[in-house]
Every structure is written in C-alpha cells, then in structure tokens.
Amino acid sequence: MAKQYQILNIILVLFVLSIELSTIEANDERNGDVAYFQRSSSKNQIGDSKGKVATYNKNDGSNDFTAYHNGTFEPKMDGVYFTIFAAQIGSPRRVANGDIHMWMQQSGKNEPNSNSIQSVDYGSTSVLVYATVFQTPVDCTFAFLYSAFTVNECTSLGLIATQPEHEPLVPSIIISTVQVSGGTNTIPYAQLFSSKTQLGNSNSDVVILDSSSAVNKLDITTAEKHGIIKYNEAGVYFLIACAQVGSAKDTDASGEVHLWMRLNEKDMPNSNTIRTVRNGNTAVLVSQTVVKLEAEDKVQLVFSTTNKELGLIASKPKNEPLVPGIIFATFRLSNKENPIAYAQLSSSQSQWGCTTPKIVKLDNNDGSNHIKNNNGVMEFEESGTYFVMAAAQCGSDDDDGVGDVRMWLRLNGEDMADSNTIQTVEKDTAVLVCQTAVELKKGDKLEVVLATDVTQG
Template sequence: MEKQHHILSITLVLFVLCNELLITEGNDKIIDNVAYFQGSSSKSQVSGSKGKVITYNSNDGSRDFTAFYNGTFVTEKDGVYLLVLGAQIGGPRRNGKGQVDIWMRQDGANVPDSNGIQSVDHGSTSVFVYSVAFQASANYKFEVVYSGHADEECTRLGLIATQPEKEPLVPSAIFTIIQLSHGTNTIPYAVLFSSKTHLDSSDPEVIVLDGVIAANKIDTITDDESGAIKYSKAGVYFLLANTEVGSAEGTHASGEIHLWMRRNGKDIPNSNSIQTIRNGSAAIVISQVAIKLEANDKIQMMFSTTNKKLGAIVSTPKKEPRVLSILFSTFQLLHEEKPIPYAQLSSSETQWGCITPKTVKLDNNDGLECIKNDNGILEFEESGTYFMMAAAQCGSDKEDGIGDVHLWMKLNGKDIANSNTIQTVNKDTSVLVSQVAIVIKAGDKIEMAFSTDVTNGTVGLVASKPHKESAVPSIIISVFKSSYVKHS
C-alpha cells in the first residue's frame, strides 16, 4: 500500500510539471508586429574625409523603433535585428572620382571591423549596400557613418538624392531595419567574416570565414579546407553576404569577380553575381538567398576572377575601422508548424530597358511559401511585416552600352515612395539593390519596376551562364515575413 502511495505521489508530481509546461507553452505568443524602421533622405549628403553620420528626413514606415533625424537609431526591444542601408553614392554633379567609406558607430565609438569601401568614377553613380545582423538590447544606440575621398581637389563625394521624371525619388540613403527575434540567443543566427584577402581564382574557390562575431545554434567551421557553415537545425534561413571586392594592394588590375553560394558541395542555383573592377576600383557586392535547409547542411561562399590580381580584399584605412573581405550574416526565420511565408525568385532572361518603366519578369521560383509569383507580380497570402531585397545584374548588350539603370518597387500598382535606386553602366556590369521593410495585407501585390536612361547602345538587366558556376540571373529577389515567438 505504501509503495502504491509513493507511485501515486510521483505520478501526481509529473502530472503537475507537465501541466505547468503546457501552460507555459500555451502562454508563448507568436508576434507578427515586429519592430521595424523604413526611412530615407531626400537631401544629398556630401562630406570630406572625416566621418559624418548618415541622416534621414522621411519616416516611410516604423513600429516600436526610435529614429532621430540626426541619424541616431535606438532599439526599443531586445532581439536580433537586420540592418540594410542603401546609399546612393557619387558626386553632386557626377564630376567626382574617388571612394566612399561606410561603417557603424555604437554609443559614439567606431565599431571594429565594420567598414566598407566603394569607388566612384567620373560620371557615375551606384548604390553602396551596407548590411549586418546584430544582437541588440533595449536602448541599443547606433549610427551609420560615411566619409568621401575625392581624387581631385575642389570636388567632393557623398550620398546623392535625385528626382527622376515620372518615377519615385532616388533618396541619398534608404535605411531598412527589422526585428528578427525577441530576447537573447532565441534563434539560430551567426555573423561571420574573413580577415584575409582572397586572390587568384580562375577556378571556383571557397572564401574561408575565419572569424566569428556572433554564433548561436549554428556551427562554424573555420578550417582552411572547407570554410563551411554547418546548420544544426532544419528550417528556412536567410543568408546575406557583403563582399569587398577589388584588386591586390599596389596594383590597378581590371577584370571581373563572380560570387555565389554552395550547399553541401553543390552550387545553389541562380545565386551568382558579377562585379567589374577597373584600374583597381573597389565595390561591395551583395549575395543573398532565402532557402530551406535540412539539419547538418553546409553552406560555402564561392568566388572566381578573370584576373589573378582580383579578389575579396582586406584593407585598413587611416582613422577608420578595418575593412573585412567578407561579412556573412545568417539567421533562421520563425520555425513553427505553420509554413513560413518567404520567396526566393530570379530571372534567367535578359531584360533590356527603356525610358518607359517596365515590370521586372521573374521566371524562376527557387523557393516559395505562402507567396504567389505571376512572372514578377508577387501576391501575399498572409498579412504581416515583410523584408524584401532585389539585386539586379546591370549591364549592356555586347558590353558596349553606356547609361543608367533605375530600379524601384510598386505596391498594388502604385510606386512605393523613396524606393528608387540607380546604377551607372559604362561597358561593364554591377549589381543594383533596392530593399524595403513594409507592412503587407493579405492579397497585396508587389512588383519590381525598372527603366534605363541610355547614352549609347542597349542597357538593362543581364542574365548569363558562366562555365562551371551557378547561373547569373538578371535579377535575384528575396522576401520573408518576420515573426518571432515571445516566451512567457
């Protein structure tokens, strides 16, 4: 009898514990109204070699996030955030030549290893994309800083705003900040980098990630052989790489650099992009993918070049943070039983432009859940706060075209204000990015639009298929809904 009473007591204790666990799980909430900020500046911002904070003057959408017009940003909630800045760089009259540097400050101090460099040529303008995922506490304060370094006296470089005719404004800066999780270390995510220069790769080679800024529930393998990131948990992930490309120190090499990703030793389809380097120029190239991964999958960042003196470059500017050759951010989207709305889309078709805007065609559904794609018209089945990034491969027919490519977004047939960006094409090829964090209602439709302003030849979005590499789409688009579980 005493033994039966003891067993009954244990059973009751287990029942109470299980019941408490069920109550706790039942009190967990899925939060769709994540914190976010979408802002831009209609004013040009031009400076000298001393760092200056990038500011904004238009709040294009926000929730639970503090942003001051002086360029100071403060998180109101703790969690992991994604920051993407698109800076339209050039000279006020497009007469400058040199470079623009961009980095982060936290609480007034430069963040180590946060710098990037992009060149400006005479008559050109391009988008400098700065992106990183970071863990923030409530009241985490940061700024994004730039400096302009002109080759000639009496000229200045910076961030340039313009107003094309019958198109949305091209802001000098577009800020996109979106919350990905709540609390500390609640989702698998990692921020990795390479502190080494990678050159001389006519055949595909791995960019080895030898440093870790943050890692939670993602295994990082930093040996020289594999350079792989191992994902221990299955789910839908977003992968975003900023690669600093250029020529070896002391050289003024020219050619092309290709960048793409591999999964388990095989090229990820439609993930490749190309950047032309001229006379030692420098650029940030963005590579991004939203992808469904299985447990123990491995991801590698690949590159190849047409000149052995080109590659991913590390540098140390004076009085500024170091420039890493690559900064790689990755995180898992909400992992629950219901499907996660996301899309990875691309186009295998070259699309030539004209002064009259056209809708960008998307014929490849590389990954799709709860979003419909009607050859470039995306229809959302679920309401929420979404992040969307488009990366267009701009170039020309027979590589002899000269002109500008404009790229922006439309919501339900109407231009999204302050979403326009410009890339100059001068017988070369580069990646043009436009991104947004936006509140979407079920049934809403988004499309990408583009136009070209041509001086010579034919200019547009160019697809290609390099030998022994992933295809280079004319455009790559990544979309995901941001939600998180708030634990009681």
C-alpha cells in the same frame, strides 16, 4: 526602341516577420507587431575624410523604434535584428571620382569589421550596400557613418538624392532594420567575416571566414580552414554575402569577380553575381538567398576572377574600422513549428530596359510559401511586416553601352515612395540593390520596376 540595356539576372527575396514574432512576443507578454525601421533621405549628404553620421528626413515606416535628428536610432525591444543600408553614392553633378567609405556605430563606438568601400568613377553613381545581423538590448543606439576621398581636391563626393521625372525619389540613403527574433539568442544566426585578402583565379575558390561577431546555434569550426558553415537546426534561412571586391595592393588590375553559394558541395542554382573591376577600383558585390535547409547542411561561399590580381580585398583605413574581404550574415526565418510566408524568385532571362518603366519578369521560383508569383507579380496570402530585397545584375549588350539603370518597387499598381535606386553602366556589369521593410495586407500585389537612360551604345 532598339535593345540597349538589360538586367542580366535578378534575384528577389521576400519574407514576413510579424507572424513568427507575434508568438515570441506573446511568450514575453508583449503585444503588437514586429519592430522595424524604414527610413530614407531626400537630401544630398556631402562627405569628407572625417566620418559623418548619415541622417534621414523621411519616415517610410517604423514600429517600436526611436529615431533621433542626429541620425541615430534605437530599438525599443531587445532581440536579434537584421539591418541593411543602401547608400546612393556619387557627386552632385557627377564630376568627381574617388571612394566612399561607410560603417556602423553602436552607442557612439565604431563597430569592428563593419566598414565597406565603393569607388565612384567620373560621371557615375551606384549603391553601396552593407548588411549585418546582431543581438541588442533596448538601450543601444545605432548610426551609420560615411567618409569621402576625392582624387581632385576641388570636387566633392557623398550620398546623392535624385528625383527622376515620373518616378519615385532616389534617396541618398535607404535603411531597413527588422527584428528577426525577440529575446536573447532565440534563433540560429551568425555574422562572419574574412579579415584577410583572398585573391582568385578562373577556378572557383572557397571563401575563408576567419572571424565572427556573433554565432548562435551554428557550427563554424571549419569556417576558417574550409569556409564551411554547418546548420545544426532545420528551417528556412536567409543568407547574404557582401564581398569587398577589387585588385591586389599596389596593382590597378581590371576584370570580373564572380560570387555565389554552395550547399553540401554543390553550387546553389541562381545564386551567382558579377562585378566588373576597372583600373584597381573597389566595390561591394552582393549575393543573397532564402533557402530551406536541413540539420547538418553545409554552406560555403565561392568566388572566381578573370584576373589573378583580383579578389576579396581586406584593408584598414586610418581612424576607421577594418574593411573585411567579405561580410556574411545568416539567420533562421522559420521552422516546421513556425512556418512563415517567404519567396526566393529570380529571372534566368535578360530583360531590356528603356525610358518607359517596365515590370521585371521573374520566371524562376526557387522556393516560396504563401506568396504567389505570376511571372513578376507577387500576391501575398498573409498580412504582416515583410522585408523585400531585389538584386539586379545590370549590364549592356556586348558590354558596349553607357548609361543608368534605375529600379524601384510598385505596390498595388502605385510606385512606392523613396524606393528608387540607380546603377551607372559603363561597358561593364554590376549588381543594383533595392530593398524595403513594409507592412502588407492579404491580397496586396508587389512588382519590381526598371527604367534606363542611355548615353552611349
């Protein structure tokens, strides 16, 4: 088959949570594994201009969580938690265009600075991603809400489930919540935002972070002026940035936005991601990594654009939380006293897809411990509860193709149920995210799989 579609680059992060948490839980006289919550939905969920709670009808794995039929969920243990949702947005027959908004509620109240927006073009579908880290007691409930705004009144948008032939289900939404620390503020972590629009240009600009919802054992005194997050304690850290990219107010600009990370004023290898913006639409662009940091290390987020009217766009929809220009979450996974299994893998080579599923090759090992990588076949040397996230840079050869890229996970040669996601490519490029929280055993082997359908090109 002729080359049609490619993953221009893929970044994969994996880390175990239960080993470090077992020590914390023992100190608190608690037994059992890490608290986590992995849910999805096999049903379409159509939105309107008023916020609706996203619901889940599939339990893909959980421990120490209570899930309610109305879409809310509640952890049974206090601690620091990391949550990421991936909503498959579109229209039931791909005949509508407009915007989907999605945000978080805590105990029935909208969480400030938690909103994200992604445009749906006619005939397309994509994954809207939101990530957050937060401290919570045991008596808080959480939910994710969504709203939809269509260009044409007779059409509808929402969270759309799909069942491709011979592949796992593409759920309308996938949510992964994991406890990263027990107790209160026991690890360094932070959730930072930009409440202002920041436009870019062809030269790289540092992202300014002017507000926060949580900061513990990190120094952000220069984040508002210079975008610097200083890490006071050494360890292995997870970092994820979700940028709201688009065009300036009252413009319909087109071009690309690039987003990456910088460590001690040097660009971090293999951290760059790209999103095409067309005719003033908007989307969430994700860049994430697991990295070993030393005390006093400084991290910055950096972006550039191919059009000076493009950038990180903050907005305030009516009756909804603020949409920050960027949301940044970071937390420590381990230190010398409590090492854990983790891996940061990527591919520097384009990989072409076709209708027959292919294993994604991962030729770069950017950092790992107790996880073996044989060019995309990952073998786990320790049992535990793992968080896995793949972010694939999807596009077409010479930007002339139209079609869908699908990506899912395969465990021990079997496709993982409810792990599939889709990104429509329309002569552009975007990041496709696929994630899960899963209990793995020593010797298990995990792979990332892709397939494509071409309609033009």
